[in-house]
Amino acid sequence: MSITDVNTAFAAEKTSQIESARGRERAFQARIDRGEIRPLGGGRFEVLVGYDRGEIFTVTRNALGEVSGIIAQHGLDARADGTIALYTTSPAWHGLGQIIPGGTSDIDDVLQLGGLDFDVTTVPAFYQWDGQLRQQPDQFHTVRKDTGAALGIVGKRYQPIQNRQGFEFLQELVGRYDVVWESAGLIKGGRRVFIAIRLPDTVTIDAHGINDLIVPYVVVINDHTGRGTFQCMVTPWRPVCANTERFAVRDSVTRWAVRHTAGATDQIKEARRTLGLSFQYFEAFAAEETALARTDIAVTDFHKAIADLWPLEEDATNAKKTNFATRLGALDSEFRTETARVGRSAYAAERAITSYLDHVAPRRPGKTMTEEIARATAAFEGADDDLKSRAHKRLMLLTRP
Structure with a gap:
């Protein structure tokens, strides 16, 4: 005959639940500590690495403040049967x-x-x-x-x-x-x-280098x-x-x-x-990107390129100066990320500018859009194509003696 102590069983169950919740919290915090995600405030987080980079999600918490769920801000439509289109x-x-x-x-x-x-x-x-x-x-x-x-x-x-x-x-x-x-x-x-x-x-860009x-x-x-x-x-x-x-x-x-x-x-x-x-331009594209990858660049040269792309007038207002400084800081952050991956090269500079435009630059959403949807739409429509092309041409000047 077996006797079950309900109090002991209850305590064991609650201990298991608490430890499980703490485990989820530790795992989530570990992702923040590793630089995989970053908090944006209001329970919103941005993915910084991997396939999901640049995407935003919201974390919900229960009455005890524990992570209880993640809401994806995908911005996609639904099909007639209710599934995502x-x-x-x-x-x-x-x-x-x-x-x-x-x-x-x-x-x-x-x-x-x-x-x-x-x-x-x-x-x-x-x-x-x-x-x-x-x-x-x-x-x-x-x-x-x-x-x-x-x-x-x-x-x-x-x-x-x-x-x-x-x-x-x-x-x-x-x-x-x-x-x-x-x-x-x-x-x-x-x-x-x-x-x-x-x-x-x-x-392949720089097959014998960054590959x-x-x-x-x-x-x-x-x-x-x-x-x-x-x-x-x-x-x-x-x-x-x-x-x-x-x-x-x-x-x-x-x-x-x-x-x-x-x-x-x-x-x-x-x-x-x-x-x-x-399709014929892929070889030319690879050749030019490889040239950028093999061209060392100093931070000062990177800042000069930024100043050419986003010029700041001498009589600029304080608001414009603040915006310029904010943009420069964001671009420097992207540049550090890229240099850690591919070295301090003109290629890293181009990747940093592209990443900034695609994932960081402010977007003014329409009445029925979130900023994330506006950003995805801009990427699809090629809103920054001209600026990316100008950045490429400007950095290509550094590859020539």
């Missing part, structure tokens, strides 16, 4: 979406998994006046056929480029290069959708608001920090776009030729 071949930082290890080569599966399997139509725009409903001449709304949600206001010449029509030209590349669809998803309720494939060949790998992707974005274009680009992705960036090779052909008008789907075929031209 994202297809990806590997887990994203937030762990959401339809993850297919190894990916798929079937475009219909990608469109369905990513929530892109909907068409867009246009309907007349109406307004209320003096108790009557009137039609606005030559103005229409773009509307999702599956949900009826309005996406934008367009003119009479606008013709939607359907998601499948716009993306299916990549299917030829998928077959030719024996690659899979890498990711697909939508933001802003389907106003903007994206899809990407990863090409099989990688670009940094660049993976080329083809990214296509379709805009249904009437304010944007259908665009296609070749972009390298540095897996070390998941830092998407555009080519910074002088005037290389990396982007192609067409407006939503009659015959646009036929013009999309031109993107094939543009992509072919873009």
Whole structure:
């Protein structure tokens, strides 16, 4: 006959729970101490390393102040069944979406998994006046056929480029290069959708030195608001920090776009030729980045480059001087991080500037956006492409005697 002492059992159970909670707290604090994440205040934290770098999450705590959960600020839309509208071949930082290890080569599966399997139509725009409903001449709304949600206001010449029509030209590349669809998803309720494939060949920067790998992707974005274009680009992705960036090779052909008008789907075929031209620039890109990697740079030279990119007038206001100092401090921090990885080189300087623009530079979000969504949208749209290109050209001057 066995006798159970409920008090002893209760004490043991509570001790186990407390130790488990303390273990989670210690593990979380250890990540902060190792520099993997940093507190932003208000329970918000930023990821500093790895695949998730630059992303923001919120930690919730229970009545005892113990870590009880993590809320991901992913900013992605939901599909009709309530799941997140994202297809990806590997887990994203937030762990959401339809993850297919190894990916798929079937475009219909990608469109369905990513929530892109909907068409867009246009309907007349109406307004209320003096108790009557009137039609606005030559103005229409773009509307999702599956949900009826309005996406934008367009003119009479606008013709939607359907998601499948716009993306299916990549299917030829998928077959030719024996690659899979890498990711697909939508933001802003389907106003903007994206899809990407990863090409099989990688670009090596300074093979006998830092041996940094660049993976080329083809990214296509379709805009249904009437304010944007259908665009296609070749972009390298540095897996070390998941830092998407555009080519910074002088005037290389990396982007192609067409407006939503009659015959646009036929013009999309031109993107094939543009992509072919873009691929030719990878060798030039690798050569220039290798030259940067082999060029030592002093902190003073880095600061001179920053001053050229973000000039400060002599009669600048105190507010502008403060902003300049804040930016310089943030760039110095990024530079230290990169020099620890690849040495104090012009390549580290370029990576620091790119990382600052992608992950740190302030973004003013719209009314329906968080700063994180605004930052992701800016990266997709290439808002800082010109500045990145100027930075590349400025640093390339240091490689020449």
